[in-house]
Amino acid sequence: MINLDFYSAAxxxxxxxxxxxxxxxxxRKLKSYFFAFMCFFATVSVIGLIAYLILDTFLQGxxxxxxxxxxxxxxxxxxxxxxxxxxxxxxxxxxxxxLFSIPVGVxxxxxxxxxxxxxxxxxxxxxxxxxxxxxPSVVYGIFGLAFFVRMLGFERSLLSGALTLSLMSLPxxxxxxxxAIAAVPSSIKMGALAMGATKWQTARDHxxxxxxxxxxxxxxxxxxxxxGETAPLIILGAVSFIAFVPEGWNDGYTALPMQIYTxxxxxxxxxxxxxxxxxxxxxxxxxxxxxxxxFIRIRSRKVKL
Amino acid sequence: MTQSxxxxxxxxxxxxxxxRWEQMFVHYLFLAISSVTILTTIGxxxxxxxxxxxxxxxxxxxxxxxxxxxxxxxxxxxxxxxPILWGTMMIAFGACVIAVPIGxxxxxxxxxxxxxxxxxxxxxxxxxxxxxxxVVFGYFAVTIITPFLQRFLPSTEVFNAxxxxxxxxxMIIPVVASLSEDAFRSVPQSMRDAGYAxxxxxxxxxxxxxxxxxxxxxxxSxxxxxxxxxGETMAVSLAAxxxxxxxxxxxxxxxTMTGFIVQVSMGDVQHGSIEYQSxxxxxxxxxxxxxxxxxxxxxxxTKMKQAYE
Numbered sequence: 272m273i274n275l276d277f278y279s280a281a282x283x284x285x286x287x288x289x290x291x292x293x294x295x296x297x298x299r300k301l302k303s304y305f306f307a308f309m310c311f312f313a314t315v316s317v318i319g320l321i322a323y324l325i326l327d328t329f330l331q332g333x334x335x336x337x338x339x340x341x342x343x344x345x346x347x348x349x350x351x352x353x354x355x356x357x358x359x360x361x362x363x364x365x366x367x368x369x370l371f372s373i374p375v376g377v378x379x380x381x382x383x384x385x386x387x388x389x390x391x392x393x394x395x396x397x398x399x400x401x402x403x404x405x406x407p408s409v410v411y412g413i414f415g416l417a418f419f420v421r422m423l424g425f426e427r428s429l430l431s432g433a434l435t436l437s438l439m440s441l442p443x444x445x446x447x448x449x450x451a452i453a454a455v456p457s458s459i460k461m462g463a464l465a466m467g468a469t470k471w472q473t474a475r476d477h478x479x480x481x482x483x484x485x486x487x488x489x490x491x492x493x494x495x496x497x498x499g500e501t502a503p504l505i506i507l508g509a510v511s512f513i514a515f516v517p518e519g520w521n522d523g524y525t526a527l528p529m530q531i532y533t534x535x536x537x538x539x540x541x542x543x544x545x546x547x548x549x550x551x552x553x554x555x556x557x558x559x560x561x562x563x564x565x566f567i568r569i570r571s572r573k574v575k576l
Numbered sequence: 577m578t579q580s581x582x583x584x585x586x587x588x589x590x591x592x593x594x595x596r597w598e599q600m601f602v603h604y605l606f607l608a609i610s611s612v613t614i615l616t617t618i619g620x621x622x623x624x625x626x627x628x629x630x631x632x633x634x635x636x637x638x639x640x641x642x643x644x645x646x647x648x649x650x651x652x653x654x655x656x657x658x659p660i661l662w663g664t665m666m667i668a669f670g671a672c673v674i675a676v677p678i679g680x681x682x683x684x685x686x687x688x689x690x691x692x693x694x695x696x697x698x699x700x701x702x703x704x705x706x707x708x709x710x711v712v713f714g715y716f717a718v719t720i721i722t723p724f725l726q727r728f729l730p731s732t733e734v735f736n737a738x739x740x741x742x743x744x745x746x747m748i749i750p751v752v753a754s755l756s757e758d759a760f761r762s763v764p765q766s767m768r769d770a771g772y773a774x775x776x777x778x779x780x781x782x783x784x785x786x787x788x789x790x791x792x793x794x795x796x797s798x799x800x801x802x803x804x805x806x807g808e809t810m811a812v813s814l815a816a817x818x819x820x821x822x823x824x825x826x827x828x829x830x831x832t833m834t835g836f837i838v839q840v841s842m843g844d845v846q847h848g849s850i851e852y853q854s855x856x857x858x859x860x861x862x863x864x865x866x867x868x869x870x871x872x873x874x875x876x877x878t879k880m881k882q883a884y885e
Contacts (some may be wrong), residue, residue, distance in 0.1 A: 407807025
């Protein structure tokens with residue numbers, strides 16, 4: 272028997288799990304609209320909340336940002352405090368971290384995706400990389416403390432900080448490099464291999480240049496995560512009050528997130544506002560980095576088309 | 577060049593041999609570079625194991641796992657991990673209670689309701705939230721969220737678990753939203769169409785077709801978010817305080833495992849002292865717990881992929 276009026280049939284009695292709803296079509300539709308609205312509301316409210324938090328930070332800290340803020344060192348007196356040491360520390364950390372993590376990460380990514388024979392060992396390394404990506408940053412900090420600071424004797428230097436951050440960003444760079452390479456059309460690879468190129472020549476001359484925008488995007492995102500990290504630096508003994516600019520990788524250092532942490536943990540309102548000002552600087556740096564990443568992505572898309 | 581004074585076959589042979597040799601060289605060089613990740617894992621496990629071993633020569637394993645007092649900095653020192661393990665779980669559960677419904681709601685909106693253009697703008701925006709450093713969220717927690725809670729619940733203390741859980745909840749929303757959205761989008765359109773053909777409303781299709789079909793993806797995202805919440809450090813140590821407390825009251829200060837590591841690191845720890853060694857025992861515990869959750873999530877994801885491929 273064909274029942275065309277299945278809405279009322281459903282509300283009366285039906286064994287179908289999809290249709291045993293109570294109420295008539297009107298209330299079911301109302302429920303549906305309400306649910307759609309709730310989903311929309313969740314999205315808008317989270318974005319709105321973050322926007323509010325950031326806006327409030329700008330209002331709190333905006334007034335503290337002036338030339339002195341960038342040229343003074345941190346001090347007991349809020350009025351005379353600045354982020355010179357932290358800013359330079361972050362730049363140093365970023366530089367050394369990039370020096371170690373980009374070559375190792377990108378090469379490992381290329382090797383794992385293109386050159387390495389698929390087998391037990393390949394799977395082992397892949398699983399290991401994704402496991403490392405999930406290890407909390409404090410654990411990297413503890414490892415850095417035992418290995419770089421104590422065992423290798425780098426002490427509380429920029430080098431131990433940067434090496435720890437490098438190990439931390441490696442899995443992220445490797446994973447994004449592999450994704451970028453996997454997105455390269457296989458016709459490019461097949462073409463090169465068909466012309467008699469070796470796997471390495473294909474990877475170097477054809478796959479790597481094509482995947483470069485994607486790789487760069489991943490590298491920028493990984494490094495911008497690294498410069499926002501605080502926990503490993505605290506464990507490694509970055510000092511919070513420092514009145515000099517580091518001049519080499521053996522020097523002690525502080526960094527922007529470290530400075531924010533020190534100021535937030537003070538009870539005085541003025542220091543909180545200084546922290547807000549430092550957050551504005553840090554978010555500014557991250558925004559620039561992310562914009563570059565997005566710019567690269569858009570440009571590479573245009574080139575392909 | 578060599579081409580002109582040598583037969584072509586000899587030249588190609590040479591070039592071919594050179595390329596093969598280069599390939600071999602590169603292969604071993606790159607293998608060595610790639611093994612850095614393996615060495616990292618071995619290094620982490622080895623350092624955690626060795627220093628923890630020293631720690632467990634002072635404190636018995638049973639005392640560590642079942643003790644209900646965590647007082648490593650005062651005499652007599654007590655090393656029962658339960659209070660800080662409980663604190664970590666409280667924050668992680670609290671954060672998930674907030675992040676899961678909101679994150680799944682966002683994912684449903686993005687994949688089922690939003691116009692493709694709106695989705696293309698909002699998804700990167702949500703993912704950008706994941707890029708905000710955790711110390712910045714710590715600042716939000718201390719200066720905005722805690723005072724906000726205190727206004728509505730006057731018994732809220734300056735350091736409290738609620739503020740930390742709320743903040744971590746906001747931090748892990750992008751994880752839940754982004755991964756769940758991927759799961760929803762991998763549900764075949766034909767399944768939705770079948771639901772609509774039976775006369776279901778969009779809500780009924782979402783609730784009884786899309787969500788059940790994507791449930792393993794949602795679960796994976798929740799597990800990963802939970803693992804992230806367990807490892808979260810800065811926001812928690814700034815907002816929750818540093819009082820290891822076996823409590824159910826979210827308005828009291830507590831301490832998490834990560835919070836303890838930061839607290840001890842901020843002070844001057846003597847190398848080789850029991851406080852120093854306790855860092856490694858706690859970090860080892862953290863490592864094992866997050867490892868279990870991450871592998872669980874990966875298992876669930878592989879299962880999901882098998883279901884639709």
